[in-house]
Every structure is written in C-alpha cells, then in structure tokens.
Amino acid sequence: MATMLILGAASDIARATALAFANDGWDLILAGRQPEILDKIATDIALRSGRRVKTAHFDALRSEEHAVFWQGAEEEVSALFCAVGLLGDQEKAQADMDQATAILQTNFTGLLPILSLAANTFEKRGRGLIIAISSVAGDRGRASNYFYGSAKAGLTAFLSGLRNRLAKKGVDVITVKPGFVATAMTADMALPIKLTATPKQVATDIVKAARKKHDVIYSRWFWRYIMLIVDHIPEKIFKKLKL
Amino acid sequence: MKLTSWGKYPLIETTLASPANEALALAALEGGGALIGRGLGRSYGDSALNDHLVLSSLRLNFIESFDEESGVLVAGAGVSLAEILDAFVPRGWFLPVTPGTKFVSLGGAVASDVHGKDHHVAATFSRHVEWLDLWTPATGLIRCSDTENSDIFHATAGAHGLTGFILRVALRLQKIPSAFIKQKMVKTGNLDAIMDTFERYAGLPFTVAWIDCLQSGKGLGRSIFMGGSFAEKEELPARYRLRPYQPPSPKALAVPFDFPSFALNSFSVKAFNAFYYGKAPKELKKSIVSYNSFFYPLDSIHNWNRIYGRRGFTQYQFVLPKETSVFGLADILKTIAESGQGSFLAVLKLFGKQPVFDGNISFPMRGYTLALDFPITKKLFPLLDRLDAMVLECGGRHYLTKDARMSGEVLRRGYGPALGDFLAIKKRLDPEGRFVSLQARRLGLV
Ligand SMILES: Cc1cc2nc3c(=O)[nH]c(=O)nc-3n(C[C@H](O)[C@H](O)[C@H](O)COP(=O)(O)OP(=O)(O)OC[C@H]3O[C@@H](n4cnc5c(N)ncnc54)[C@H](O)[C@@H]3O)c2cc1C
Numbered sequence: 001m002a003t004m005l006i007l008g009a010a011s012d013i014a015r016a017t018a019l020a021f022a023n024d025g026w027d028l029i030l031a032g033r034q035p036e037i038l039d040k041i042a043t044d045i046a047l048r049s050g051r052r053v054k055t056a057h058f059d060a061l062r063s064e065e066h067a068v069f070w071q072g073a074e075e076e077v078s079a080l081f082c083a084v085g086l087l088g089d090q091e092k093a094q095a096d097m098d099q100a101t102a103i104l105q106t107n108f109t110g111l112l113p114i115l116s117l118a119a120n121t122f123e124k125r126g127r128g129l130i131i132a133i134s135s136v137a138g139d140r141g142r143a144s145n146y147f148y149g150s151a152k153a154g155l156t157a158f159l160s161g162l163r164n165r166l167a168k169k170g171v172d173v174i175t176v177k178p179g180f181v182a183t184a185m186t187a188d189m190a191l192p193i194k195l196t197a198t199p200k201q202v203a204t205d206i207v208k209a210a211r212k213k214h215d216v217i218y219s220r221w222f223w224r225y226i227m228l229i230v231d232h233i234p235e236k237i238f239k240k241l242k243l
Numbered sequence: 244m245k246l247t248s249w250g251k252y253p254l255i256e257t258t259l260a261s262p263a264n265e266a267l268a269l270a271a272l273e274g275g276g277a278l279i280g281r282g283l284g285r286s287y288g289d290s291a292l293n294d295h296l297v298l299s300s301l302r303l304n305f306i307e308s309f310d311e312e313s314g315v316l317v318a319g320a321g322v323s324l325a326e327i328l329d330a331f332v333p334r335g336w337f338l339p340v341t342p343g344t345k346f347v348s349l350g351g352a353v354a355s356d357v358h359g360k361d362h363h364v365a366a367t368f369s370r371h372v373e374w375l376d377l378w379t380p381a382t383g384l385i386r387c388s389d390t391e392n393s394d395i396f397h398a399t400a401g402a403h404g405l406t407g408f409i410l411r412v413a414l415r416l417q418k419i420p421s422a423f424i425k426q427k428m429v430k431t432g433n434l435d436a437i438m439d440t441f442e443r444y445a446g447l448p449f450t451v452a453w454i455d456c457l458q459s460g461k462g463l464g465r466s467i468f469m470g471g472s473f474a475e476k477e478e479l480p481a482r483y484r485l486r487p488y489q490p491p492s493p494k495a496l497a498v499p500f501d502f503p504s505f506a507l508n509s510f511s512v513k514a515f516n517a518f519y520y521g522k523a524p525k526e527l528k529k530s531i532v533s534y535n536s537f538f539y540p541l542d543s544i545h546n547w548n549r550i551y552g553r554r555g556f557t558q559y560q561f562v563l564p565k566e567t568s569v570f571g572l573a574d575i576l577k578t579i580a581e582s583g584q585g586s587f588l589a590v591l592k593l594f595g596k597q598p599v600f601d602g603n604i605s606f607p608m609r610g611y612t613l614a615l616d617f618p619i620t621k622k623l624f625p626l627l628d629r630l631d632a633m634v635l636e637c638g639g640r641h642y643l644t645k646d647a648r649m650s651g652e653v654l655r656r657g658y659g660p661a662l663g664d665f666l667a668i669k670k671r672l673d674p675e676g677r678f679v680s681l682q683a684r685r686l687g688l689v
Pocket residue numbers: 248249279280281282283284285286287290291292300320341342343344346347348349350351352354355356357358359360402403404405407408409410541644680
C-alpha cells in the first residue's frame with residue numbers, strides 16, 4: 001500500500017488527519033521533533049486503523065538536514081502532507097527579529113527545501129501528492145498576526161506555483177486553508193464557537209480533498225466566503241479596523 | 244466558564260482543565276485544591292460538576308495496546324466507547340458492556356460502573372476491566388484490579404469520581420460473529436406480561452423494554468420488549484454476508500437549537516404507537532439490525548437533549564429488588580401516570596445478579612430498573628420526593644449518574660451499610676476530601 005509522509009505529525013490537526021488517511025488505506029511515516037509523542041500517536045493510529053505507522057525525526061528549522069532526511073524516505077513515500085506551523089508571538093516579533101525569523105522559517109522558508117525535494121522526486125516519477133496546511137491568515141495581513149500571516153501567504157503562493165509547475169506532470173498539490181480550529185495552537189484564545197472547527201472536521205475535509213484532487217480548500221468550507229468578503233473590504237476601511 | 248452535563252441542569256460557573264498528556268494531568272492533580280474528574284459529560288446531573296476545578300480526561304485519548312489473543316485493550320481514560328467501536332468492530336470485537344449511548348469515555352464508564360442490556364449475563368462494566376491506573380491523594384498513581392489493590396478497585400468502580408482520577412483503563416473486549424443483531428420484539432399488554440417476557444427471554448444476551456408510563460388500569464405497564472443476540476454470519480442477509488463487520492453507517496442528524504419542550508414526547512409517542520397499534524404481529528421474530536440501531540437508537544440524533552428546551556431535564560432511575568418489583572413498580576407507575584408529568588416512554592430492564600464487594604457502591608442489584616425522563620418544572624421535585632419514598636420502601640435505590648436532586652438521606656437509606664464502607668475507603672484515599680462533585684456535596688459525602 002502507498003505510504004504518506006506527514007511533517008509536524010504531533011499537531012492536533014495532523015494527528016486527526018493521519019488517522020483519517022490511515023482509515024482510508026494509507027500507511028504512514030509520522031515525522032516531527034518529539035519522538036515520544038510521535039511514538040504514542042503512531043501506536044494509537046496503527047491500533048485503530050490496522051495500517052503500518054512509523055516515525056521519523058524532522059525539524060523544519062534544520063533545512064541543511066532535509067536532503068539526507070528525504071533520501072531516507074524517498075523510495076517508499078508517494079505522498080507528503082505538511083502540517084508544520086508556528087503562530088508565534090506577534091508583539092514579540094515586532095521587536096525581536098529572532099522571533100520573527102522563527103515564525104517565517106517554520107511556516108515558510110524552512111519548509112521550502114523539503115517541499116522542493118519531494119516535488120522533484122514526484123515530478124521525475126510522474127505521480128505524487130503534496131498537501132500543505134497554510135491558513136486563512138495568509139489571505140490578508142492583519143495587525144494581530146501579520147508575521148504568521150505573511151509567512152502563510154508566502155507558503156500559499158509557493159504551493160500555487162508548485163501546482164502550476166506540476167499540474168502536467170501527474171503530481172497533485174493541495175493547499176489547505178483552515179479558519180479557526182480548536183487545537184493546542186489556539187487553546188488560549190477565545191474563539192467564536194460557531195466558526196471553530198474540530199481537528200476531526202478539518203481532517204475529513206483534507207481527506208476528501210485528496211480523494212477528489214481539489215486544489216485549494218478552506219476548512220470549514222464557509223471560510224471561503226468569509227475570506228471573499230474580507231479580501232474585498234477597501235484598504236481605506238480595512239486599515240482602520242481592529243483585527 | 245459555564246458548564247453543564249447531559250440534562251442541562253444544573254448549569255454552573257467553573258474552571259475546566261484538559262491536560263494534554265499524563266505528565267500535565269499528574270501536575271494538575273498534585274497541585275492541590277478541590278476537583279472532580281470528567282469525561283464526555285453524558286451523566287445527566289451534577290456528578291461531573293464542581294465549582295472549583297473540573298479535570299477533563301478528553302485529551303488522554305490514546306489507544307496504547309491491544310492483545311489479539313485475550314482481547315485486552317489498554318487506553319487512556321478519555322478514549323470514548325464510540326472510538327473503540329470504530330476501531331475494533333471491523334476486526335470482530337465488541338464492548339463487553341455498553342450503555343445506551345456510545346459517546347461516553349472509558350473513565351466515565353468505570354466511574355459510573357455502567358450497565359447495558361446484557362446486565363443479566365455480564366453484570367457491570369468494571370467486571371470486564373482487567374486493571375485501572377488511578378491517581379489518589381494518598382497513593383499517587385496506582386494500578387488496581389480485582390486482584391491488585393482490590394479494595395481501591397472496587398471502591399473506584401461506581402464511585403462517580405470520588406476516590407480519585409482514572410488515567411488509563413485495560414478493558415477486555417468480546418469477540419463477535421458479526422456486527423448485526425438478531426432482534427426480537429414483543430408487544431406486552433401489562434406489567435405481568437412484560438415481567439413474564441423478561442423471564443422467558445432471559446437466555447438472550449440483550450434484553451430491554453420501552454414502557455408506556457401514561458397507562459393505568461388494565462393497560463398499566465403496556466410495553467414493547469426488545470431482545471437480541473449477535474447474528475451469526477450465515478444468518479445475515481446476502482448483501483452483508485461478505486462483510487459481516489461492516490454495517491451501514493448511521494446517518495447523523497443534529498438538533499440545531501433548543502426545541503420547545505413538548506416536541507420529544509409527541510415524537511416518541513408516535514413511534515411507540517405506530518408500532519404498538521401497527522400491523523406487526525404480537526411477537527416479531529428475526530429482524531436483523533445493525534449494532535448501532537440496536538444499542539444506540541438515540542445517538543443518531545446528536546444533542547437530542549436539546550429537545551427538552553432550555554430549562555433542562557432530569558432522568559430518574561431506580562432499581563427495586565426482584566421480590567418487591569411487582570407491587571412496587573405498579574404503585575410507582577400509577578403515581579407517575581396520575582401526576583401527568585412523566586415522560587411518555589421509560590426504559591425497563593431486569594438486572595441479574597450483581598457481585599458484591601466491600602466498599603463498592605455500583606448501582607445495580609437483582610431486580611427491575613426503570614429509567615424515565617422528566618422535563619424540569621416547579622411541580623417535578625415534590626413528585627420525585629414521593630417516588631423516592633416509594634422506592635426506599637421497596638428496598639430499592641437510585642442511580643447517581645442520573646441524579647441532580649435527591650437528598651443524602653435517600654442515598655444513605657438506599658445504599659445502606661455499603662455506603663459507610665465506601666466512605667471509609669474514600670477517607671483513606673482522599674483524607675482531605677479533595678475529590679468532590681456538586682452531587683457529593685449535596686449528598687453529604689464529603
Ligand atoms: C442517552 C444516554 C443513555 C445512557 N444509557 C445508560 C445505560 O444504559 N446504562 C448506564 O449505566 N448509563 C447510561 N447512561 C449514563 C452514562 O453511561 C454515564 O453517565 C457515564 O458515566 C457517562 O460517561 P462520561 O464519559 O460522559 O462521563 P461524565 O458524565 O463526564 O462523568 C460521569 C461520572 O464519571 C466521573 N468521571 C469521568 N471521568 C473520570 C475519570 N477520568 N476519573 C474519575 N472519574 C471520572 C465523573 O466525575 C462523574 O461522576 C446514559 C446516558 C445517556 C446520555
């Protein structure tokens with residue numbers, strides 16, 4: 001059976017999505033920075049789904065290691081799903097370039113080497129699947145999270161270009177833009193209940209997108225319309241809003 | 244934040260903590276202060292509520308191991324029965340005991356020591372628990388079972404969270420021949436008839452009845468009995484025989500807002516009458532249904548508790564010893580019918596023998612148990628007080644996981660000396676009385 005490599009696999013969204021893919025028939029390699037948690041998740045998913053689930057070490061901030069990492073996985077992997085992300089501390093980032101850099105690297109630049117390596121392999125092979133989680137925050141910059149937002153905007157644009165390049169090569173590229181999701185990342189925020197998805201709902205949306213080969217999905221679906229409105233607010237007004 | 248349980252009564256202001264792993268859970272437990280454990284909040288009343296700190300198990304939701312030989316599953320207390328079914332039914336395993344909803348946590352199932360339609364053959368949930376990992380103030384993290392620290396194990400099953408916090412459960416699953424139930428329905432015209440029917444079908448592993456509480460006189464106790472057993476593969480309709488463990492998935496419906504209070508009654512009345520007065524013969528044999536529709540008929544309507552409206556509702560569940568059941572149930576049903584307040588339908592079940600252990604306050608005993616829903620109104624509590632007295636007079640007792648209003652006196656008389664033994668162990672495990680629910684405080688247990 002085909003194997004999917006999942007980066008940032010310890011995240012709540014990734015865990016739920018990994019289980020949904022396993023139930024859909026995928027074997028998995030769960031990669032991330034916390035081996036103990038990854039092992040627990042791998043055992044859990046293997047027991048629930050009956051699929052084969054392995055773990056591997058991956059750190060987006062160590063891009064110099066990505067080539068070796070990819071070499072080790074390349075042969076068996078036919079799909080890559082990237083859930084790595086860091087919301088970070090916006091206020092801190094405004095004054096502290098280390099924080100700003102961490103946000104940019106984790107959400108954008110640090111992911112480009114591994115995404116490119118996978119893209120090249122899949123292109124050569126003439127088939128493959130790349131899914132990455134961006135965010136609605138990348139659709140328009142806001143005062144409260146524009147370091148995160150601009151990094152996600154970069155990722156969105158990168159994925160769009162990658163899709164354009166690989167469309168004729170049998171490789172699918174899917175951009176996932178979640179709105180609010182109740183996870184560890186947002187545990188301390190008071191999110192509006194009606195607009196907030198569970199990781200399981202996002203997982204269902206992602207697996208469906210993979211089956212139907214969608215290009216860009218919002219999760220939940222209504223965020224497409226919320227963002228359509230947000231995008232069309234004239235800058236003159238937008239800049240005065242408290243967002 | 245505001246928190247409530249399934250009956251939506253009471254609604255309180257409290258702090259809910261959901262530690263993401265065992266280390267964080269232990270840190271919260273060792274932190275001091277009053278608290279109570281909580282799973283999926285399917286208890287009806289105030290047993291999973293506390294105005295200081297409510298500690299949720301829901302992120303302790305990892306399945307850790309499964310032994311294909313013995314069927315023993317080890318999982319965090321926050322794993323739900325629904326998740327276990329999703330993972331293991333396709334491989335031919337089922338829960339040894341299940342309540343009428345699958346949206347309960349392992350921790351909650353142990354803490355209420357829940358029973359199912361198979362109580363007469365399988366007793367309660369804890370009888371199928373290989374061991375537990377529990378945290379108590381006196382012992383810290385401790386493993387207990389029928390053979391290891393058995394006093395703690397027996398006190399914890401059915402303790403409604405008062406001995407400590409359950410972190411992990413090892414549960415023995417049962418092997419099944421298919422995921423379908425061979426169901427038998429019988430219409431019975433009165434109380435004697437339904438009791439005879441329970442005896443006659445005691446050989447079936449699953450039995451239960453819906454009883455019409457508005458009838459009095461000749462029709463008192465008019466019921467629909469449902470019995471069942473897992474169907475063998477050969478008994479399935481051809482289209483399921485090739486995939487005996489993959490029943491059609493239930494369609495989920497959601498109740499999107501708080502219904503006006505009258506809706507549920509008219510809904511259930513229609514279903515009951517349609518069957519009772521319908522063309523079906525008095526005794527219906529061999530319908531094959533999926534396990535979901537047999538065990539969890541209400542789960543396909545998410546949030547059905549909203550049907551009762553904002554005021555909330557309570558469930559009243561008691562058990563009477565078998566010897567007093569005939570007269571006791573008749574009196575109680577008459578009182579409910581005359582009050583005009585009861586839900587139209589109630590669930591009746593004949594419990595089998597319940598093993599007795601020192602310090603154990605699990606609810607069941609051999610005899611009949613009746614569970615009914617009441618919307619909360621001003622007139623309700625005086626009626627329930629009257630029913631309490633009738634239950635006690637028959638030597639019966641009440642189920643704490645459904646309770647939001649009974650008095651400490653009723654509890655003490657119902658559970659008798661077992662309660663004293665339980666409180667002695669509680670005192671030893673939790674000398675400062677840190678584990679306390681609103682229910683425990685109301686009942687004077689701490
Ligand atoms: C539709 C429906 C049908 C039902 N049918 C049945 C039935 O047939 N038979 C039956 O027996 N019950 C039945 N119940 C009741 C239900 O099974 C119990 O209330 C069960 O305990 C709920 O589990 P929970 O995870 O939701 O726990 P909660 O409601 O969150 O908590 C219930 C109790 O368990 C304690 N608890 C929870 N987790 C822990 C933990 N980790 N450590 C220590 N204590 C903990 C709480 O303190 C509380 O006292 C039914 C409920 C509903 C809504």
